[in-house]
Amino acid sequence: MPRLAAGRLDALPVDRPVLLVVDGRRIALVRRGDTVHALAENCPHAGGPLSEGTVADGAVTCPYHGWVWDLTTGACRAPARDARVPVYPVVVEGGEVLIELP
Numbered sequence: 001m002p003r004l005a006a007g008r009l010d011a012l013p014v015d016r017p018v019l020l021v022v023d024g025r026r027i028a029l030v031r032r033g034d035t036v037h038a039l040a041e042n043c044p045h046a047g048g049p050l051s052e053g054t055v056a057d058g059a060v061t062c063p064y065h066g067w068v069w070d071l072t073t074g075a076c077r078a079p080a081r082d083a084r085v086p087v088y089p090v091v092v093e094g095g096e097v098l099i100e101l102p
């Protein structure tokens with residue numbers, strides 16, 4: 001599985017999403033402590049920028065219409081919909097953040 005280098009862990013703000021654009025991919029990165037989550041940038045509802053959302057309780061809230069996405073599973077927590085945003089595994093090695101892409 002290819003790995004995408006996403007920079008240093010200590011360069012990421014905590015609980016504030018950051019947009020990463022690499023090779024045409026747009027990924028929202030969210031650091032929570034020493035853990036980093038990677039989600040597709042565009043909200044499945046209507047394309048809102050999840051990197052501009054707010055983080056709380058292990059989820060990010062889309063700034064457009066307030067849908068709430070679980071950072072770990074990508075499942076939509078609210079409203080109750082059978083929707084999911086793609087999430088990608090992330091590992092931190094030696095302080096470097098690496099995203100595992102399909």
Ligand code: FES
Pocket residue numbers: 043044045046047048062063064065066067
């Ligand atoms: S575009 Fe994200 S909630 Fe509507």
